[in-house]
Amino acid sequence: MASERSDSSFDGNGEGADTAPLALKILVAGGFGVGKTTLVGAVSEIRPLRTEEQLSQVGESVDDTGGVAQKTTTTVAMDFGRITIRSGLSLYLFGTPGQDRFWFLWDELSQGALGAVVLADTRRLEDCFPAVDYFEHRRIPFVVAVNCFAGARNYGAHEVSQALDLDRGTPVVLCDARDRDSGKEVLIRLVEYAGRMHTARLLDSVG
Numbered sequence: 001m002a003s004e005r006s007d008s009s010f011d012g013n014g015e016g017a018d019t020a021p022l023a024l025k026i027l028v029a030g031g032f033g034v035g036k037t038t039l040v041g042a043v044s045e046i047r048p049l050r051t052e053e054q055l056s057q058v059g060e061s062v063d064d065t066g067g068v069a070q071k072t073t074t075t076v077a078m079d080f081g082r083i084t085i086r087s088g089l090s091l092y093l094f095g096t097p098g099q100d101r102f103w104f105l106w107d108e109l110s111q112g113a114l115g116a117v118v119l120a121d122t123r124r125l126e127d128c129f130p131a132v133d134y135f136e137h138r139r140i141p142f143v144v145a146v147n148c149f150a151g152a153r154n155y156g157a158h159e160v161s162q163a164l165d166l167d168r169g170t171p172v173v174l175c176d177a178r179d180r181d182s183g184k185e186v187l188i189r190l191v192e193y194a195g196r197m198h199t200a201r202l203l204d205s206v207g
């Protein structure tokens, strides 16, 4: 059954890619309020599964809503969505929880992931440092997607790359997390980049 085969390639190994539909797992990370839930919602073909909770009064002291005045919900576990990039290739998107207190979920979520999108807001670039560190340390390929909020100064990709001290070659793309095509563009860049990285490592490992 097609859906079962799709599930079996969920780990992203890609065996039989010519015949079986391939489903790859992608993480969407970044600071609180940077647009992760928005991005997953904008690109997903299925109604995105969200686990948002009203920001509780208890959380008020720890959830930094500075610069995100309208935000009244927070993702406590994760966002989940799916997008078909082209016939036979779909991506399963997992939005990681934005707050430090949910870090324990990341190791679980990153199992078998092809790569990650780190969303960044140039007004609070430092918020994505933990995500950048996390993926660099675990050698999980990622692209940095700058979510271009109105009112934020427009930085060039190179400037962002320098400010985040990214490894050479790590792509930086500008996007609008609310826009489906823009989000899809980011995901395509990631798939291409991660594909190249994984292939290069495979070739390295065989000598």
Ligand SMILES: Nc1nc2c(ncn2[C@@H]2O[C@H](COP(=O)(O)OP(=O)(O)O)[C@@H](O)[C@H]2O)c(=O)[nH]1
Residues within 6 Å of the ligand: 030, 031, 032, 033, 034, 035, 036, 037, 038, 039, 068, 070, 071, 075, 098, 147, 148, 149, 150, 176, 177, 178
């Ligand atoms: N102006 C603008 N607002 C955005 C954009 N992306 C997200 N937002 C808003 O910013 C807030 C936080 O976004 P959300 O996706 O919940 O952030 P998350 O915490 O990373 O999941 C929401 O109120 C969004 O509607 C964007 O590109 N431009």
Ligand SMILES: [Mg+2]
Residues within 6 Å of the ligand: 036, 037, 038, 074, 075, 079, 095
């Ligand atoms: Mg969210």
